[in-house]
Amino acid sequence: MPAKTQFISSLQPGDAVLDFFLVKRSRLRPFKDPTAGSFLSLLLSDRSGEIGAQVWDKAEEMADLISPGAVVKVQGRVRQYQERIYLAIRQIRPARPHEIVPTDYDLSGATPAGERNVEAMLGVLRDAIRTVGHLDLLRLLDSIFGDADFLADFCQVRASPLHHAYHGGLLEHTVEMLVLSRPLLALFPAVDGDLLTTAILLHDVGRVIEAGANESMSRLPAARLVGHQALGDAWLVERLAQIPDFAPDLALRLRHSVLSHHGYTGASGPATLEALALARLNTLSTELNETTRAARQAQSRHVAWTGDLIATRGPLYVGQESS
Structure with a gap:
Protein backbone atom coordinates (compact mmCIF):
# COMPACT_ATOMS: atom_id res chain seq x y z
CA MET A 1 0.00 0.00 0.00
CA ASP A 104 -5.55 10.39 4.06
CA TYR A 105 -8.90 11.74 2.87
CA ASP A 106 -12.40 12.79 3.91
CA LEU A 107 -13.68 9.22 3.55
CA SER A 108 -14.37 7.71 6.94
CA GLY A 109 -14.20 8.24 10.66
CA ALA A 110 -11.14 10.34 9.89
CA THR A 111 -13.47 12.87 8.26
CA PRO A 112 -12.73 16.31 9.67
CA ALA A 113 -15.23 17.39 12.28
CA GLY A 114 -16.94 20.73 12.57
CA GLU A 115 -15.57 23.26 15.00
CA ARG A 116 -18.76 23.91 16.97
CA ASN A 117 -19.57 22.00 20.15
CA VAL A 118 -21.95 19.13 19.41
CA GLU A 119 -23.76 19.25 22.75
CA ALA A 120 -24.31 22.98 22.39
CA MET A 121 -25.74 22.47 18.91
CA LEU A 122 -28.01 19.71 20.15
CA GLY A 123 -29.23 22.13 22.80
CA VAL A 124 -30.19 24.61 20.09
CA LEU A 125 -31.96 21.86 18.16
CA ARG A 126 -33.93 20.68 21.19
CA ASP A 127 -34.82 24.26 22.16
CA ALA A 128 -36.13 24.82 18.64
CA ILE A 129 -38.35 21.75 18.88
CA ARG A 130 -39.76 23.05 22.19
CA THR A 131 -40.78 26.32 20.52
CA VAL A 132 -43.10 24.48 18.11
CA GLY A 133 -46.65 25.02 19.31
CA HIS A 134 -48.60 23.23 16.59
CA LEU A 135 -49.49 19.83 18.02
CA ASP A 136 -49.25 17.90 14.73
CA LEU A 137 -45.79 19.28 13.97
CA LEU A 138 -44.59 18.74 17.52
CA ARG A 139 -45.75 15.12 17.50
CA LEU A 140 -43.92 14.59 14.22
CA LEU A 141 -40.68 16.12 15.49
CA ASP A 142 -40.83 14.23 18.78
CA SER A 143 -41.33 10.94 16.95
CA ILE A 144 -38.34 11.61 14.70
CA PHE A 145 -35.79 13.25 16.97
CA GLY A 146 -36.88 11.12 19.91
CA ASP A 147 -35.49 8.14 18.00
CA ALA A 148 -31.98 7.72 19.42
CA ASP A 149 -30.69 5.83 16.36
CA PHE A 150 -31.93 8.48 13.95
CA LEU A 151 -30.53 11.29 16.08
CA ALA A 152 -27.13 9.59 16.22
CA ASP A 153 -27.05 9.29 12.42
CA PHE A 154 -28.28 12.88 12.02
CA CYS A 155 -25.41 14.12 14.20
CA GLN A 156 -22.74 12.16 12.29
CA VAL A 157 -23.34 12.68 8.58
CA ARG A 158 -22.12 15.55 6.50
CA ALA A 159 -24.61 17.95 4.94
CA SER A 160 -23.34 17.61 1.38
CA PRO A 161 -20.21 16.75 -0.59
CA LEU A 162 -19.89 20.49 -1.33
CA HIS A 163 -20.67 22.25 1.95
CA HIS A 164 -20.50 21.29 5.62
CA ALA A 165 -18.72 18.27 4.15
CA TYR A 166 -17.43 16.85 7.42
CA HIS A 167 -18.44 14.75 10.39
CA GLY A 168 -21.41 16.49 12.04
CA GLY A 169 -21.91 18.84 9.10
CA LEU A 170 -25.65 18.21 8.79
CA LEU A 171 -26.24 19.09 12.44
CA GLU A 172 -24.15 22.26 12.09
CA HIS A 173 -25.93 23.30 8.88
CA THR A 174 -29.33 22.75 10.48
CA VAL A 175 -28.44 24.71 13.61
CA GLU A 176 -27.10 27.61 11.53
CA MET A 177 -30.42 27.80 9.72
CA LEU A 178 -32.37 27.66 12.98
CA VAL A 179 -30.37 30.55 14.43
CA LEU A 180 -30.62 32.58 11.21
CA SER A 181 -34.39 32.06 11.12
CA ARG A 182 -35.04 33.87 14.43
CA PRO A 183 -34.55 37.46 13.21
CA LEU A 184 -36.35 36.55 9.98
CA LEU A 185 -39.42 35.41 11.92
CA ALA A 186 -39.31 38.54 14.09
CA LEU A 187 -39.27 40.77 10.98
CA PHE A 188 -41.85 38.80 8.99
CA PRO A 189 -44.59 37.50 11.31
CA ALA A 190 -46.65 36.34 8.31
CA VAL A 191 -44.21 33.43 7.99
CA ASP A 192 -45.48 30.47 10.02
CA GLY A 193 -42.72 29.97 12.58
CA ASP A 194 -43.80 26.46 13.57
CA LEU A 195 -43.83 25.28 9.96
CA LEU A 196 -40.53 26.97 9.08
CA THR A 197 -38.78 25.54 12.15
CA THR A 198 -40.07 22.06 11.34
CA ALA A 199 -39.02 22.41 7.70
CA ILE A 200 -35.52 23.51 8.73
CA LEU A 201 -35.15 20.52 11.03
CA LEU A 202 -36.33 18.07 8.36
CA HIS A 203 -35.22 19.64 5.06
CA ASP A 204 -32.09 17.47 4.72
CA VAL A 205 -33.26 14.19 6.27
CA GLY A 206 -32.66 12.68 2.84
CA ARG A 207 -28.94 13.09 3.53
CA VAL A 208 -29.21 10.60 6.40
CA ILE A 209 -30.86 8.09 4.08
CA GLU A 210 -28.38 8.92 1.32
CA ALA A 211 -25.51 8.20 3.68
CA GLY A 212 -26.90 4.78 4.45
CA ALA A 213 -26.20 5.54 8.13
CA ASN A 214 -22.55 5.26 7.16
CA GLU A 215 -19.97 7.88 8.04
CA SER A 216 -18.15 7.20 4.78
CA MET A 217 -21.17 8.66 2.95
CA SER A 218 -21.23 5.75 0.50
CA ARG A 219 -24.11 6.61 -1.82
CA LEU A 220 -26.89 4.09 -2.34
CA PRO A 221 -27.94 3.56 -5.98
CA ALA A 222 -31.26 5.32 -5.25
CA ALA A 223 -29.40 8.31 -3.87
CA ARG A 224 -27.57 8.83 -7.16
CA LEU A 225 -30.66 8.35 -9.31
CA VAL A 226 -33.31 10.08 -7.17
CA GLY A 227 -31.50 12.60 -4.98
CA HIS A 228 -31.76 13.54 -1.33
CA GLN A 229 -34.81 15.80 -1.72
CA ALA A 230 -36.97 13.04 -3.16
CA LEU A 231 -35.54 10.50 -0.70
CA GLY A 232 -36.37 12.84 2.16
CA ASP A 233 -39.90 13.41 0.87
CA ALA A 234 -40.62 9.67 0.54
CA TRP A 235 -39.31 9.08 4.06
CA LEU A 236 -41.33 12.03 5.38
CA VAL A 237 -44.53 10.68 3.82
CA GLU A 238 -44.02 7.44 5.74
CA ARG A 239 -43.47 9.32 9.02
CA LEU A 240 -46.47 11.57 8.45
CA ALA A 241 -48.67 8.49 7.93
CA GLN A 242 -47.72 7.35 11.44
CA ILE A 243 -49.16 10.52 13.01
CA PRO A 244 -52.94 10.01 13.43
CA ASP A 245 -55.11 12.70 11.81
CA PHE A 246 -52.19 14.86 10.69
CA ALA A 247 -53.67 17.89 8.88
CA PRO A 248 -53.44 17.15 5.11
CA ASP A 249 -52.82 20.77 4.05
CA LEU A 250 -50.09 21.18 6.64
CA ALA A 251 -48.44 17.94 5.47
CA LEU A 252 -48.54 19.20 1.89
CA ARG A 253 -46.94 22.54 2.80
CA LEU A 254 -44.22 20.79 4.79
CA ARG A 255 -43.46 18.38 1.95
CA HIS A 256 -43.35 21.26 -0.52
CA SER A 257 -40.79 23.06 1.63
CA VAL A 258 -38.55 19.97 1.80
CA LEU A 259 -38.81 19.34 -1.95
CA SER A 260 -38.09 22.96 -2.92
CA HIS A 261 -35.38 23.86 -0.39
CA HIS A 262 -32.78 24.22 -3.17
CA GLY A 263 -34.77 27.08 -4.65
CA TYR A 264 -35.60 27.23 -8.31
CA THR A 265 -33.08 24.64 -9.49
CA GLY A 266 -35.66 21.85 -9.51
CA ALA A 267 -38.98 21.27 -11.23
CA SER A 268 -40.93 22.91 -8.41
CA GLY A 269 -39.55 26.07 -6.83
CA PRO A 270 -40.68 27.60 -3.52
CA ALA A 271 -44.37 28.60 -3.71
CA THR A 272 -45.15 29.38 -0.05
CA LEU A 273 -43.69 31.92 2.37
CA GLU A 274 -42.14 29.18 4.47
CA ALA A 275 -40.64 27.36 1.48
CA LEU A 276 -39.12 30.59 0.18
CA ALA A 277 -37.66 31.44 3.60
CA LEU A 278 -36.29 27.90 3.92
CA ALA A 279 -34.59 28.03 0.52
CA ARG A 280 -32.97 31.39 1.27
CA LEU A 281 -31.74 30.26 4.70
CA ASN A 282 -30.36 27.08 3.15
CA THR A 283 -28.44 29.09 0.55
CA LEU A 284 -27.08 31.55 3.13
CA SER A 285 -25.78 28.81 5.42
CA THR A 286 -24.38 26.84 2.48
CA GLU A 287 -22.56 29.73 0.80
CA LEU A 288 -21.11 31.23 3.98
CA ASN A 289 -19.80 27.83 5.05
CA GLU A 290 -18.05 27.33 1.72
CA THR A 291 -16.61 30.84 1.56
CA THR A 292 -15.48 31.24 5.17
CA ARG A 293 -13.65 27.91 5.14
CA ALA A 294 -12.00 28.74 1.82
CA ALA A 295 -11.02 32.19 3.09
CA ARG A 296 -9.45 30.71 6.20
CA GLN A 297 -7.45 28.27 4.10
CA ALA A 298 -6.24 31.03 1.76
CA GLN A 299 -5.17 33.17 4.72
CA SER A 300 -3.25 30.24 6.20
CA ARG A 301 -1.32 30.02 2.92
CA HIS A 302 -0.77 33.81 2.88
CA VAL A 303 -2.49 34.23 -0.48
CA ALA A 304 -5.03 36.92 -1.34
CA TRP A 305 -7.46 34.79 -3.34
CA THR A 306 -9.20 31.46 -2.82
CA GLY A 307 -9.73 28.95 -5.57
CA ASP A 308 -12.93 29.05 -7.61
CA LEU A 309 -16.03 28.76 -5.43
CA ILE A 310 -19.62 27.92 -6.27
CA ALA A 311 -20.97 30.72 -4.06
CA THR A 312 -18.99 33.48 -5.76
CA ARG A 313 -18.88 31.95 -9.26
CA GLY A 314 -15.12 32.33 -9.10
CA PRO A 315 -12.40 33.13 -6.55
CA LEU A 316 -13.02 35.05 -3.32
CA TYR A 317 -10.74 37.93 -2.37
CA VAL A 318 -9.61 37.67 1.26
CA GLY A 319 -7.25 40.65 1.33
CA GLN A 320 -3.56 41.28 1.54
CA GLU A 321 -1.77 40.31 4.73
CA SER A 322 -0.81 43.40 6.69
CA SER A 323 2.91 43.98 6.98
Missing part, protein backbone atom coordinates in the same frame (compact mmCIF):
# COMPACT_ATOMS: atom_id res chain seq x y z
CA PRO A 2 1.67 3.27 -1.11
CA ALA A 3 2.18 5.99 1.47
CA LYS A 4 0.92 9.44 0.59
CA THR A 5 3.80 11.88 0.92
CA GLN A 6 2.51 15.18 -0.50
CA PHE A 7 -0.26 16.99 1.33
CA ILE A 8 -2.08 20.04 0.00
CA SER A 9 -1.30 22.29 2.94
CA SER A 10 2.43 22.04 2.18
CA LEU A 11 2.31 22.57 -1.59
CA GLN A 12 4.15 25.62 -2.96
CA PRO A 13 4.31 27.19 -6.43
CA GLY A 14 6.71 25.25 -8.63
CA ASP A 15 6.39 21.97 -6.74
CA ALA A 16 6.24 18.83 -8.87
CA VAL A 17 3.39 16.62 -7.69
CA LEU A 18 2.94 12.88 -7.98
CA ASP A 19 0.45 11.68 -5.41
CA PHE A 20 -3.15 10.73 -4.57
CA PHE A 21 -6.04 13.11 -3.91
CA LEU A 22 -9.79 12.97 -3.39
CA VAL A 23 -11.97 14.62 -6.05
CA LYS A 24 -14.52 16.90 -4.41
CA ARG A 25 -15.76 18.61 -7.57
CA SER A 26 -15.39 17.96 -11.29
CA ARG A 27 -16.77 19.98 -14.18
CA LEU A 28 -16.03 20.64 -17.83
CA ARG A 29 -15.63 24.30 -18.74
CA PRO A 30 -15.26 25.86 -22.19
CA PHE A 31 -12.13 27.76 -23.12
CA LYS A 32 -12.55 31.48 -23.84
CA ASP A 33 -12.32 30.48 -27.47
CA PRO A 34 -15.23 27.99 -27.77
CA THR A 35 -13.67 26.42 -30.84
CA ALA A 36 -10.79 25.22 -28.62
CA GLY A 37 -13.09 22.87 -26.73
CA SER A 38 -13.17 22.46 -22.95
CA PHE A 39 -10.88 21.92 -19.99
CA LEU A 40 -11.60 19.92 -16.84
CA SER A 41 -11.79 21.94 -13.62
CA LEU A 42 -11.34 19.95 -10.40
CA LEU A 43 -11.38 20.61 -6.69
CA LEU A 44 -9.00 18.16 -5.02
CA SER A 45 -8.64 17.49 -1.31
CA ASP A 46 -6.86 15.46 1.32
CA ARG A 47 -6.97 15.57 5.09
CA SER A 48 -4.93 18.80 5.09
CA GLY A 49 -7.04 20.95 2.77
CA GLU A 50 -8.22 21.63 -0.78
CA ILE A 51 -6.72 22.91 -4.04
CA GLY A 52 -8.11 23.75 -7.44
CA ALA A 53 -6.75 21.83 -10.43
CA GLN A 54 -7.07 21.87 -14.21
CA VAL A 55 -6.68 19.24 -16.90
CA TRP A 56 -6.05 20.92 -20.25
CA ASP A 57 -5.56 17.96 -22.58
CA LYS A 58 -8.13 15.25 -23.33
CA ALA A 59 -10.49 16.89 -20.85
CA GLU A 60 -13.67 15.28 -22.18
CA GLU A 61 -12.05 11.84 -22.03
CA MET A 62 -10.84 12.42 -18.48
CA ALA A 63 -14.24 13.76 -17.36
CA ASP A 64 -15.78 10.37 -18.16
CA LEU A 65 -13.27 8.66 -15.85
CA ILE A 66 -13.19 11.13 -12.93
CA SER A 67 -16.15 11.79 -10.65
CA PRO A 68 -16.61 13.45 -7.25
CA GLY A 69 -15.86 11.09 -4.41
CA ALA A 70 -13.14 9.25 -6.34
CA VAL A 71 -9.52 9.08 -5.26
CA VAL A 72 -7.16 9.80 -8.14
CA LYS A 73 -3.44 9.63 -8.79
CA VAL A 74 -2.18 12.91 -10.18
CA GLN A 75 1.02 14.02 -11.88
CA GLY A 76 1.48 17.73 -12.39
CA ARG A 77 2.96 20.94 -11.09
CA VAL A 78 1.77 23.64 -8.71
CA ARG A 79 1.28 26.96 -10.48
CA GLN A 80 0.40 30.42 -9.23
CA TYR A 81 -1.98 32.81 -10.97
CA GLN A 82 -2.98 36.18 -9.51
CA GLU A 83 -1.79 35.14 -6.05
CA ARG A 84 -3.72 31.87 -6.16
CA ILE A 85 -2.11 28.47 -6.44
CA TYR A 86 -3.57 25.63 -8.45
CA LEU A 87 -2.42 22.27 -9.75
CA ALA A 88 -1.79 21.97 -13.48
CA ILE A 89 -2.32 18.27 -14.20
CA ARG A 90 -0.40 16.41 -16.88
CA GLN A 91 -1.69 12.92 -16.10
CA ILE A 92 -4.51 11.64 -13.94
CA ARG A 93 -6.12 8.25 -13.34
CA PRO A 94 -8.47 6.68 -10.79
CA ALA A 95 -6.65 5.11 -7.85
CA ARG A 96 -6.74 1.36 -7.50
CA PRO A 97 -8.36 -0.05 -4.35
CA HIS A 98 -5.06 -1.13 -2.80
CA GLU A 99 -3.69 2.41 -3.28
CA ILE A 100 -6.33 4.14 -1.15
CA VAL A 101 -5.58 4.87 2.50
CA PRO A 102 -8.91 6.19 3.91
CA THR A 103 -7.31 8.23 6.69
Whole structure:
Protein backbone atom coordinates (compact mmCIF):
# COMPACT_ATOMS: atom_id res chain seq x y z
CA MET A 1 0.00 0.00 0.00
CA PRO A 2 1.67 3.27 -1.11
CA ALA A 3 2.18 5.99 1.47
CA LYS A 4 0.92 9.44 0.59
CA THR A 5 3.80 11.88 0.92
CA GLN A 6 2.51 15.18 -0.50
CA PHE A 7 -0.26 16.99 1.33
CA ILE A 8 -2.08 20.04 0.00
CA SER A 9 -1.30 22.29 2.94
CA SER A 10 2.43 22.04 2.18
CA LEU A 11 2.31 22.57 -1.59
CA GLN A 12 4.15 25.62 -2.96
CA PRO A 13 4.31 27.19 -6.43
CA GLY A 14 6.71 25.25 -8.63
CA ASP A 15 6.39 21.97 -6.74
CA ALA A 16 6.24 18.83 -8.87
CA VAL A 17 3.39 16.62 -7.69
CA LEU A 18 2.94 12.88 -7.98
CA ASP A 19 0.45 11.68 -5.41
CA PHE A 20 -3.15 10.73 -4.57
CA PHE A 21 -6.04 13.11 -3.91
CA LEU A 22 -9.79 12.97 -3.39
CA VAL A 23 -11.97 14.62 -6.05
CA LYS A 24 -14.52 16.90 -4.41
CA ARG A 25 -15.76 18.61 -7.57
CA SER A 26 -15.39 17.96 -11.29
CA ARG A 27 -16.77 19.98 -14.18
CA LEU A 28 -16.03 20.64 -17.83
CA ARG A 29 -15.63 24.30 -18.74
CA PRO A 30 -15.26 25.86 -22.19
CA PHE A 31 -12.13 27.76 -23.12
CA LYS A 32 -12.55 31.48 -23.84
CA ASP A 33 -12.32 30.48 -27.47
CA PRO A 34 -15.23 27.99 -27.77
CA THR A 35 -13.67 26.42 -30.84
CA ALA A 36 -10.79 25.22 -28.62
CA GLY A 37 -13.09 22.87 -26.73
CA SER A 38 -13.17 22.46 -22.95
CA PHE A 39 -10.88 21.92 -19.99
CA LEU A 40 -11.60 19.92 -16.84
CA SER A 41 -11.79 21.94 -13.62
CA LEU A 42 -11.34 19.95 -10.40
CA LEU A 43 -11.38 20.61 -6.69
CA LEU A 44 -9.00 18.16 -5.02
CA SER A 45 -8.64 17.49 -1.31
CA ASP A 46 -6.86 15.46 1.32
CA ARG A 47 -6.97 15.57 5.09
CA SER A 48 -4.93 18.80 5.09
CA GLY A 49 -7.04 20.95 2.77
CA GLU A 50 -8.22 21.63 -0.78
CA ILE A 51 -6.72 22.91 -4.04
CA GLY A 52 -8.11 23.75 -7.44
CA ALA A 53 -6.75 21.83 -10.43
CA GLN A 54 -7.07 21.87 -14.21
CA VAL A 55 -6.68 19.24 -16.90
CA TRP A 56 -6.05 20.92 -20.25
CA ASP A 57 -5.56 17.96 -22.58
CA LYS A 58 -8.13 15.25 -23.33
CA ALA A 59 -10.49 16.89 -20.85
CA GLU A 60 -13.67 15.28 -22.18
CA GLU A 61 -12.05 11.84 -22.03
CA MET A 62 -10.84 12.42 -18.48
CA ALA A 63 -14.24 13.76 -17.36
CA ASP A 64 -15.78 10.37 -18.16
CA LEU A 65 -13.27 8.66 -15.85
CA ILE A 66 -13.19 11.13 -12.93
CA SER A 67 -16.15 11.79 -10.65
CA PRO A 68 -16.61 13.45 -7.25
CA GLY A 69 -15.86 11.09 -4.41
CA ALA A 70 -13.14 9.25 -6.34
CA VAL A 71 -9.52 9.08 -5.26
CA VAL A 72 -7.16 9.80 -8.14
CA LYS A 73 -3.44 9.63 -8.79
CA VAL A 74 -2.18 12.91 -10.18
CA GLN A 75 1.02 14.02 -11.88
CA GLY A 76 1.48 17.73 -12.39
CA ARG A 77 2.96 20.94 -11.09
CA VAL A 78 1.77 23.64 -8.71
CA ARG A 79 1.28 26.96 -10.48
CA GLN A 80 0.40 30.42 -9.23
CA TYR A 81 -1.98 32.81 -10.97
CA GLN A 82 -2.98 36.18 -9.51
CA GLU A 83 -1.79 35.14 -6.05
CA ARG A 84 -3.72 31.87 -6.16
CA ILE A 85 -2.11 28.47 -6.44
CA TYR A 86 -3.57 25.63 -8.45
CA LEU A 87 -2.42 22.27 -9.75
CA ALA A 88 -1.79 21.97 -13.48
CA ILE A 89 -2.32 18.27 -14.20
CA ARG A 90 -0.40 16.41 -16.88
CA GLN A 91 -1.69 12.92 -16.10
CA ILE A 92 -4.51 11.64 -13.94
CA ARG A 93 -6.12 8.25 -13.34
CA PRO A 94 -8.47 6.68 -10.79
CA ALA A 95 -6.65 5.11 -7.85
CA ARG A 96 -6.74 1.36 -7.50
CA PRO A 97 -8.36 -0.05 -4.35
CA HIS A 98 -5.06 -1.13 -2.80
CA GLU A 99 -3.69 2.41 -3.28
CA ILE A 100 -6.33 4.14 -1.15
CA VAL A 101 -5.58 4.87 2.50
CA PRO A 102 -8.91 6.19 3.91
CA THR A 103 -7.31 8.23 6.69
CA ASP A 104 -5.55 10.39 4.06
CA TYR A 105 -8.90 11.74 2.87
CA ASP A 106 -12.40 12.79 3.91
CA LEU A 107 -13.68 9.22 3.55
CA SER A 108 -14.37 7.71 6.94
CA GLY A 109 -14.20 8.24 10.66
CA ALA A 110 -11.14 10.34 9.89
CA THR A 111 -13.47 12.87 8.26
CA PRO A 112 -12.73 16.31 9.67
CA ALA A 113 -15.23 17.39 12.28
CA GLY A 114 -16.94 20.73 12.57
CA GLU A 115 -15.57 23.26 15.00
CA ARG A 116 -18.76 23.91 16.97
CA ASN A 117 -19.57 22.00 20.15
CA VAL A 118 -21.95 19.13 19.41
CA GLU A 119 -23.76 19.25 22.75
CA ALA A 120 -24.31 22.98 22.39
CA MET A 121 -25.74 22.47 18.91
CA LEU A 122 -28.01 19.71 20.15
CA GLY A 123 -29.23 22.13 22.80
CA VAL A 124 -30.19 24.61 20.09
CA LEU A 125 -31.96 21.86 18.16
CA ARG A 126 -33.93 20.68 21.19
CA ASP A 127 -34.82 24.26 22.16
CA ALA A 128 -36.13 24.82 18.64
CA ILE A 129 -38.35 21.75 18.88
CA ARG A 130 -39.76 23.05 22.19
CA THR A 131 -40.78 26.32 20.52
CA VAL A 132 -43.10 24.48 18.11
CA GLY A 133 -46.65 25.02 19.31
CA HIS A 134 -48.60 23.23 16.59
CA LEU A 135 -49.49 19.83 18.02
CA ASP A 136 -49.25 17.90 14.73
CA LEU A 137 -45.79 19.28 13.97
CA LEU A 138 -44.59 18.74 17.52
CA ARG A 139 -45.75 15.12 17.50
CA LEU A 140 -43.92 14.59 14.22
CA LEU A 141 -40.68 16.12 15.49
CA ASP A 142 -40.83 14.23 18.78
CA SER A 143 -41.33 10.94 16.95
CA ILE A 144 -38.34 11.61 14.70
CA PHE A 145 -35.79 13.25 16.97
CA GLY A 146 -36.88 11.12 19.91
CA ASP A 147 -35.49 8.14 18.00
CA ALA A 148 -31.98 7.72 19.42
CA ASP A 149 -30.69 5.83 16.36
CA PHE A 150 -31.93 8.48 13.95
CA LEU A 151 -30.53 11.29 16.08
CA ALA A 152 -27.13 9.59 16.22
CA ASP A 153 -27.05 9.29 12.42
CA PHE A 154 -28.28 12.88 12.02
CA CYS A 155 -25.41 14.12 14.20
CA GLN A 156 -22.74 12.16 12.29
CA VAL A 157 -23.34 12.68 8.58
CA ARG A 158 -22.12 15.55 6.50
CA ALA A 159 -24.61 17.95 4.94
CA SER A 160 -23.34 17.61 1.38
CA PRO A 161 -20.21 16.75 -0.59
CA LEU A 162 -19.89 20.49 -1.33
CA HIS A 163 -20.67 22.25 1.95
CA HIS A 164 -20.50 21.29 5.62
CA ALA A 165 -18.72 18.27 4.15
CA TYR A 166 -17.43 16.85 7.42
CA HIS A 167 -18.44 14.75 10.39
CA GLY A 168 -21.41 16.49 12.04
CA GLY A 169 -21.91 18.84 9.10
CA LEU A 170 -25.65 18.21 8.79
CA LEU A 171 -26.24 19.09 12.44
CA GLU A 172 -24.15 22.26 12.09
CA HIS A 173 -25.93 23.30 8.88
CA THR A 174 -29.33 22.75 10.48
CA VAL A 175 -28.44 24.71 13.61
CA GLU A 176 -27.10 27.61 11.53
CA MET A 177 -30.42 27.80 9.72
CA LEU A 178 -32.37 27.66 12.98
CA VAL A 179 -30.37 30.55 14.43
CA LEU A 180 -30.62 32.58 11.21
CA SER A 181 -34.39 32.06 11.12
CA ARG A 182 -35.04 33.87 14.43
CA PRO A 183 -34.55 37.46 13.21
CA LEU A 184 -36.35 36.55 9.98
CA LEU A 185 -39.42 35.41 11.92
CA ALA A 186 -39.31 38.54 14.09
CA LEU A 187 -39.27 40.77 10.98
CA PHE A 188 -41.85 38.80 8.99
CA PRO A 189 -44.59 37.50 11.31
CA ALA A 190 -46.65 36.34 8.31
CA VAL A 191 -44.21 33.43 7.99
CA ASP A 192 -45.48 30.47 10.02
CA GLY A 193 -42.72 29.97 12.58
CA ASP A 194 -43.80 26.46 13.57
CA LEU A 195 -43.83 25.28 9.96
CA LEU A 196 -40.53 26.97 9.08
CA THR A 197 -38.78 25.54 12.15
CA THR A 198 -40.07 22.06 11.34
CA ALA A 199 -39.02 22.41 7.70
CA ILE A 200 -35.52 23.51 8.73
CA LEU A 201 -35.15 20.52 11.03
CA LEU A 202 -36.33 18.07 8.36
CA HIS A 203 -35.22 19.64 5.06
CA ASP A 204 -32.09 17.47 4.72
CA VAL A 205 -33.26 14.19 6.27
CA GLY A 206 -32.66 12.68 2.84
CA ARG A 207 -28.94 13.09 3.53
CA VAL A 208 -29.21 10.60 6.40
CA ILE A 209 -30.86 8.09 4.08
CA GLU A 210 -28.38 8.92 1.32
CA ALA A 211 -25.51 8.20 3.68
CA GLY A 212 -26.90 4.78 4.45
CA ALA A 213 -26.20 5.54 8.13
CA ASN A 214 -22.55 5.26 7.16
CA GLU A 215 -19.97 7.88 8.04
CA SER A 216 -18.15 7.20 4.78
CA MET A 217 -21.17 8.66 2.95
CA SER A 218 -21.23 5.75 0.50
CA ARG A 219 -24.11 6.61 -1.82
CA LEU A 220 -26.89 4.09 -2.34
CA PRO A 221 -27.94 3.56 -5.98
CA ALA A 222 -31.26 5.32 -5.25
CA ALA A 223 -29.40 8.31 -3.87
CA ARG A 224 -27.57 8.83 -7.16
CA LEU A 225 -30.66 8.35 -9.31
CA VAL A 226 -33.31 10.08 -7.17
CA GLY A 227 -31.50 12.60 -4.98
CA HIS A 228 -31.76 13.54 -1.33
CA GLN A 229 -34.81 15.80 -1.72
CA ALA A 230 -36.97 13.04 -3.16
CA LEU A 231 -35.54 10.50 -0.70
CA GLY A 232 -36.37 12.84 2.16
CA ASP A 233 -39.90 13.41 0.87
CA ALA A 234 -40.62 9.67 0.54
CA TRP A 235 -39.31 9.08 4.06
CA LEU A 236 -41.33 12.03 5.38
CA VAL A 237 -44.53 10.68 3.82
CA GLU A 238 -44.02 7.44 5.74
CA ARG A 239 -43.47 9.32 9.02
CA LEU A 240 -46.47 11.57 8.45
CA ALA A 241 -48.67 8.49 7.93
CA GLN A 242 -47.72 7.35 11.44
CA ILE A 243 -49.16 10.52 13.01
CA PRO A 244 -52.94 10.01 13.43
CA ASP A 245 -55.11 12.70 11.81
CA PHE A 246 -52.19 14.86 10.69
CA ALA A 247 -53.67 17.89 8.88
CA PRO A 248 -53.44 17.15 5.11
CA ASP A 249 -52.82 20.77 4.05
CA LEU A 250 -50.09 21.18 6.64
CA ALA A 251 -48.44 17.94 5.47
CA LEU A 252 -48.54 19.20 1.89
CA ARG A 253 -46.94 22.54 2.80
CA LEU A 254 -44.22 20.79 4.79
CA ARG A 255 -43.46 18.38 1.95
CA HIS A 256 -43.35 21.26 -0.52
CA SER A 257 -40.79 23.06 1.63
CA VAL A 258 -38.55 19.97 1.80
CA LEU A 259 -38.81 19.34 -1.95
CA SER A 260 -38.09 22.96 -2.92
CA HIS A 261 -35.38 23.86 -0.39
CA HIS A 262 -32.78 24.22 -3.17
CA GLY A 263 -34.77 27.08 -4.65
CA TYR A 264 -35.60 27.23 -8.31
CA THR A 265 -33.08 24.64 -9.49
CA GLY A 266 -35.66 21.85 -9.51
CA ALA A 267 -38.98 21.27 -11.23
CA SER A 268 -40.93 22.91 -8.41
CA GLY A 269 -39.55 26.07 -6.83
CA PRO A 270 -40.68 27.60 -3.52
CA ALA A 271 -44.37 28.60 -3.71
CA THR A 272 -45.15 29.38 -0.05
CA LEU A 273 -43.69 31.92 2.37
CA GLU A 274 -42.14 29.18 4.47
CA ALA A 275 -40.64 27.36 1.48
CA LEU A 276 -39.12 30.59 0.18
CA ALA A 277 -37.66 31.44 3.60
CA LEU A 278 -36.29 27.90 3.92
CA ALA A 279 -34.59 28.03 0.52
CA ARG A 280 -32.97 31.39 1.27
CA LEU A 281 -31.74 30.26 4.70
CA ASN A 282 -30.36 27.08 3.15
CA THR A 283 -28.44 29.09 0.55
CA LEU A 284 -27.08 31.55 3.13
CA SER A 285 -25.78 28.81 5.42
CA THR A 286 -24.38 26.84 2.48
CA GLU A 287 -22.56 29.73 0.80
CA LEU A 288 -21.11 31.23 3.98
CA ASN A 289 -19.80 27.83 5.05
CA GLU A 290 -18.05 27.33 1.72
CA THR A 291 -16.61 30.84 1.56
CA THR A 292 -15.48 31.24 5.17
CA ARG A 293 -13.65 27.91 5.14
CA ALA A 294 -12.00 28.74 1.82
CA ALA A 295 -11.02 32.19 3.09
CA ARG A 296 -9.45 30.71 6.20
CA GLN A 297 -7.45 28.27 4.10
CA ALA A 298 -6.24 31.03 1.76
CA GLN A 299 -5.17 33.17 4.72
CA SER A 300 -3.25 30.24 6.20
CA ARG A 301 -1.32 30.02 2.92
CA HIS A 302 -0.77 33.81 2.88
CA VAL A 303 -2.49 34.23 -0.48
CA ALA A 304 -5.03 36.92 -1.34
CA TRP A 305 -7.46 34.79 -3.34
CA THR A 306 -9.20 31.46 -2.82
CA GLY A 307 -9.73 28.95 -5.57
CA ASP A 308 -12.93 29.05 -7.61
CA LEU A 309 -16.03 28.76 -5.43
CA ILE A 310 -19.62 27.92 -6.27
CA ALA A 311 -20.97 30.72 -4.06
CA THR A 312 -18.99 33.48 -5.76
CA ARG A 313 -18.88 31.95 -9.26
CA GLY A 314 -15.12 32.33 -9.10
CA PRO A 315 -12.40 33.13 -6.55
CA LEU A 316 -13.02 35.05 -3.32
CA TYR A 317 -10.74 37.93 -2.37
CA VAL A 318 -9.61 37.67 1.26
CA GLY A 319 -7.25 40.65 1.33
CA GLN A 320 -3.56 41.28 1.54
CA GLU A 321 -1.77 40.31 4.73
CA SER A 322 -0.81 43.40 6.69
CA SER A 323 2.91 43.98 6.98
